Amino acid sequence: MTATETTPTPAAGPARRAAARAVAARKTYGSGDTEVRALDGIDVEFERARFTAIMGPSGSGKSTLMHCLAGLDTLTSGQVFIGDTDLTTLSEKHLTTLRRDKVGFVFQAFNLIPTLSAIENITLPMSLAGRKPDQDWVDDVIRTVGLGDRLHHRPSELSGGQQQRVAVSRALASRPEIIFADEPTGNLDSNSGSEILGFMRRAVDDLEQSIVMVTHDPVAASWADRVVFLVDGRIVDEVHSPSREQIIDKMKDLEVPR
Numbered sequence: 722m723t724a725t726e727t728t729p730t731p732a733a734g735p736a737r738r739a740a741a742r743a744v745a746a747r748k749t750y751g752s753g754d755t756e757v758r759a760l761d762g763i764d765v766e767f768e769r770a771r772f773t774a775i776m777g778p779s780g781s782g783k784s785t786l787m788h789c790l791a792g793l794d795t796l797t798s799g800q801v802f803i804g805d806t807d808l809t810t811l812s813e814k815h816l817t818t819l820r821r822d823k824v825g826f827v828f829q830a831f832n833l834i835p836t837l838s839a840i841e842n843i844t845l846p847m848s849l850a851g852r853k854p855d856q857d858w859v860d861d862v863i864r865t866v867g868l869g870d871r872l873h874h875r876p877s878e879l880s881g882g883q884q885q886r887v888a889v890s891r892a893l894a895s896r897p898e899i900i901f902a903d904e905p906t907g908n909l910d911s912n913s914g915s916e917i918l919g920f921m922r923r924a925v926d927d928l929e930q931s932i933v934m935v936t937h938d939p940v941a942a943s944w945a946d947r948v949v950f951l952v953d954g955r956i957v958d959e960v961h962s963p964s965r966e967q968i969i970d971k972m973k974d975l976e977v978p979r
C-alpha cells in the first residue's frame with residue numbers, strides 16, 4: 722500500500738450521530754416546599770440505529786425525560802435535540818411538525834383505530850399528513866412486521882401482540898429519526914411481549930431505526946443494546962448488551978434505601 726492508499730479513519734460524527742440527546746436537562750414541577758425536580762441535570766445521547774432502554778424506580782423521571790425528548794413537554798432549563806434540531810428553540814407549530822415528521826411513538830395501549838384494517842392503521846398518519854409514503858420503505862416495514870394476510874384484518878381480529886406490531890409499524894412507516902416507546906409490552910403476556918421486542922430489535926438491526934424504550938421489565942430491557950438507569954431525575958448508571966440478571970442486579974442496587 723502506498724502512502725496515498727491509507728485506509729481512511731472512520732468518520733466519528735455523522736455516521737453515528739445521536740438520534741436524540743439532552744444537555745443539562747432540568748425539569749421542575751411546583752415551587753418552594755412542593756418543588757419536585759423531575760429531571761435534575763441530565764446529559765445523555767441516544768445513538769442512531771441503537772435500541773436503548775430507560776429504567777429506574779417509580780418517580781425517577783423516566784416519562785418526563787422521554788416526553789421532553791419527544792417534544793411533548795418542555796424543560797425548565799437545558800436543551801433537547803432530535804438529530805441536529807434543538808427543540809427548545811422551536812415554536813409550538815414547528816414542534817408539532819417535528820413530532821409528526823421526525824418522531825414515532827408507541828404506547829402501552831395500542832391506540833389503533835378500530836374501524837380500519839391493520840395496513841390502513843399503518844399508513845393513515847402519513848396520508849393525514851399529506852405525505853406520500855416511501856413505498857420501498859413501507860414494503861420493508863411490512864415484510865419485517867410479518868403479519869401476512871392479517872394486514873387486512875381489523876384490530877379486534879388480531880391478538881394483543883399483533884396489534885402492538887401494527888402500532889410499531891405505524892411508528893416506523895414515516896421513517897422517523899427516532900421512536901419513543903413507553904412500556905410497549907406492559908399490556909402483553911410474555912410470549913406476545915417477546916414477539917414485539919423481537920420486532921423492535923429487527924427494526925433496529927435490519928432497518929437501522931433508533932428506538933428509546935421506557936420499561937420496568939428487566940426481560941424487555943435485556944433486548945436493548947444499552948440500558949440507562951435513572952434515580953431522582955439523574956442518570957446514575959448504564960450497561961451495554963446486558964443480560965436479564967445484570968439488569969435485575971442493577972435495579973436491586975437502585976432500590977436500596979439511600
Ligand SMILES: Nc1ncnc2c1ncn2[C@@H]1O[C@H](COP(=O)(O)OP(=O)(O)OP(=O)(O)O)[C@@H](O)[C@H]1O
Nearest residue numbers: 750751757759777778779780781782783784785786
Ligand atoms: N405534572 C406533574 N406535576 C407535578 N409533579 C409531576 C408531574 N409529572 C411528574 N411529576 C413528578 O415528577 C417526578 C418524575 O415523574 P415521572 O412520571 O417522570 O417518573 P417515572 O420514572 O416515569 O415514574 P413511573 O415509573 O411511576 O411512571 C415524580 O416525582 C412525579 O411525581
